Amino acid sequence: MSNTEKDVQTMVNYDDVFKNFDSGDIVKGKVIKITDEDVYVDIGYKSEGVIKLKEFMDDDGNVNVNVGDEVEAVFFNKTNDDGFEILSKAAAERIKGWNKVLEAYKENKTVKGRIKSLVNGGFTVRIDGYFAFLPGSQVELRPIKNYPSYVGKEFEFKVVNINEAKRNAVLSRKVLLEEEEREKQQRIWEKIKEDAVLTGKVKNITDYGVFVDLGGVDGLVHITDMSYSRVSHPSELVKLGEEIQVKIIKIEESEGKKKIYLGMKQLTKDPWEDIENKFSVEQITEGKIVNIVDYGIFVEIAEGIEGLVHKSEVSYDKYPPKIDELYKIGDTVKVKITGIDKENRRMSLSIKQTKPYPWENIEERYKPEDIVEGTITGIKEFGVFVKLEDGVEGLIHENDLSWDKEEKPNLQLGDKIKVKVLSIDKEKEKIALGLKQLTKDPWEDVDKKYSAGDIVEAKVVSVKPFGSFVKIEKGIESLVPKSEYNNLQPKPTETVKVKILRIDKDKKRLISGFVNE
Known part of the structure; x- marks a missing residue:
């Protein structure tokens, strides 16, 4: 081989040592030197590359680069005054970020980014070195108020619009949240079936019941389904934000919407289920007054079991005081069970039947010509009723009030007066009394x-x-x-x-x- 051939061969081998790059290529290199302004990188080219030091600064102004680090940068095929190839790490990151966004858009994937700053109508989001636009309406499921609080936060986004020519991209987080919500609801609805037992959080308390969040789906526990016992207000049993266990008792669908009805009491045994093993007619027991109405008193004799004492069963008195003058809610009373209707969950009770029947031995306690004392309980046109004892009242006929028809005595309800017993009719429960008979005829x-x-x-x-x-x-x-x-x-x-x-x-x-x- 001639010397000329050897020289050519040597030149070819020398050129093969260096890589060839085109303008715009992303190249890799190793940091070999760092100065106050520049970072020098060996990219395997004829000359080293140089990157401005500021391109390695983070948002806080810290320089994140060390000798020996491997970096990627854009090759521009231009040299500076000192003959070093000009490179840009920021440009490479922009390209990488754009490529991520473009790939995510085409493959319907998500992309992670950090909200960088506020702009008109929304935010800029940084994805590597690329900045995309995030409309303010696409951040949450509901409109946001505190925009600045989102700056600096990192999220996953969906790329919803791309302009490849201008390299513009629009992001949305709301779309992902909606997808999550749909998936969440789907998972929840797979669990929501009648008789299913779930754990939920008390979301709202009203007069008529409690709304419970079952994990994205709300259900209602009506006040009547909270306890077998009487509940005056739902707040007696639950607190806002409290986790409670509930049973799905009914699901209704109307106009494309589903309503879920829940129960709390259904998680425990119905106290009426074996009522015959607990109570019997004629049994005397104690209970607590839970409600007072015009027609009687409701008494709870066991948890979830209450009965009605009709006003006629409160007292033996023919003209008793108003019920709320005798008793108040919360009072403990002795009652006699007079009837049980298991099918309709009703129980009849009596207070007066727990006491001796006052007319049983009436003739032993009162006799004609006896002078007794009583309390006026009723004043009518035909006469005056006088209570002698509980359940025993007598009548002073108008003709027996005074010897003088024109001079009637001034009597008031509640007055205590002495009267004379004129006659007794035990069967009809009547006692005739006289006031005028206390004076000489x-x-x-x-x-x-x-x-x-x-x-x-x-x-x-x-x-x-x-x-x-x-x-x-x-x-x-x-x-x-x-x-x-x-x-x-x-x-x-x-x-x-x-x-x-x-x-x-x-x-x-x-x-x-x-x-x-």
Whole structure:
């Protein structure tokens, strides 16, 4: 081989040592030197490359490069004044970021990026060295208010729009959240079946029940399904944010929407299930008053088991006080079970039947002519009711209030008075009482005070077609027949003189005639 051939061969081998790059290529190299302004990189080319030091600075101004590090940069096929190839790490990162975004868009994948800054209408998102646009409406499922709080945060995004010519990209996080929500809901709905038992969080408390978040799907526990016992307000049993266990009791679909009805009490045994093993008719037990209404009292005798004491079963009194004057919610009372309806979950109770029947031995406790004390419980046109003891009331007929029909005593409800027992009817539960009988009967001495032929002053009480009644003294009235008017025309309340014509003490009758002076 000639010397010329050897020289050519040597030149070819020398050229093969160096790599060939085109402008715009991304090259790899090793950092060989770092100065205050530049980073020098061996890229295996005829001359070393140089990258501005600032391209290695992070957002906090820290330089992140060391001699020996391997870096990637864009080759521009240009040299600086010192003959070093000009490279750009930032340009390489922009290209890499754009390529990631483009690939994610074409392959329908996600891309990770960090929100860099606020711009009009949204944010810039950094993906390596590339910056994409994130509209403010695409950050969360619901509109956001505190935009600055998102700057610096890293998320996964979906590339929703690309302009390859201008290398523009629009991102969305909302799309991914919506996909997650759909998947989450799908997973939840796979669990949501009637009779399924789930754990949820109390989301809202209302007067009528509790809304529970089952993990993205809400259900309602109606107040009647919270406990077998009476619940005045749901807040008595649960707190906002509390985790509770619930059972799905019904799922309704209407107009494309599903409503989930939940139960808490259904997780425990129904206390009415074996009611016959716990209680029986005629049994006497204790319970707590849970409600008072116009028609009676509801008493809970065991957890989840309550019955009604009808107002007629509260007291033996015919005219008892109002129920809320006798009892209040929370009171403990003794009751007798008078009926059990398991099918309709109803129980009849009685308070009065836990006490002795007051009329059982009434004749041993009260006898005619006895003077007793009682309390006025009712005032009617026909008379006054007096309570002698619980369940025992007597009536003072209007005729037995006073010997004088015009002078009725002033009596008030609640007054304590003494009365005389006139008669007792045990079968009809009636006692006749008298008030006037506590004083002397004015007719008792009428024949000693008056005689036929006596002329006395009297007051006209009433005028009837057949005659007039006149009052001679308290408790004693006389009839003046029309035939004995003696040409007088009597008027009510008028004072007149009468002549006593006849006295019948036994029948309490007195006949007189007007004296025409």
